[in-house]
Amino acid sequence: MRSEDIRTLLSGDVPDVAREMLGWWITTKVSGQSTGIVICEVEAYGGAEDPASHAYRGRTTRNDSMFREPGTLYVYRSYGVHWCANIVTGRAGEASAILLRGGTPDVGIDTMELRRGRADHLADGPGKLCAALGITGDDDGTSVIDGPVRLVAGVLQEGTTIDSGPRIGITTAIDRPWRFVAREPGML
């Protein structure tokens, strides 16, 4: 898929884009090491109208990249320890974004095991996903179209279903089923 098509797709409504993004790849090239995962779990976050969004209370130094053009990477530190990565969607200034919560290790698995210090649970959580891919605050504000962290179009395996439900760790707006998980056939 061409970069322009990806930009166009990212400019849609957050929940729609989030659902569409399942099955796509996130690839990174950090310090010469190439790694990649297939996205299987995401969450959509709105801008000013979403109480659960970091952008709810306006633009700040921390969430600045959320307000930029779709395709911008928004990385923030969670619990003072972990990094979490989001991909900005919608229109510039709208500040809606998709949190990458989990993926299936695909490229450079040995590198990811090294970064994680273990061979299992490499990217089944937002913090783990960033650790495995080598994503840090340095990548905040870069473009997923042509930056060090890239979004590559893909398709879900035949027969894969998509579950949706309330977002994890969120106490407000739990009525929005904006968490999407891809369930491959055979999986529980």
Place this chain on the structure above:
DNA sequence: CACCTGATTGCCT
């Protein structure tokens, strides 16, 4: 400027 809480993880029981 002090206090509180979290879009989490991993180790312990």
Place this chain on the structure above:
DNA sequence: GGCAATCAGGTGA
């Protein structure tokens, strides 16, 4: 399944 680690942003005085 429970809980500590750890710190920056947000909130309120």
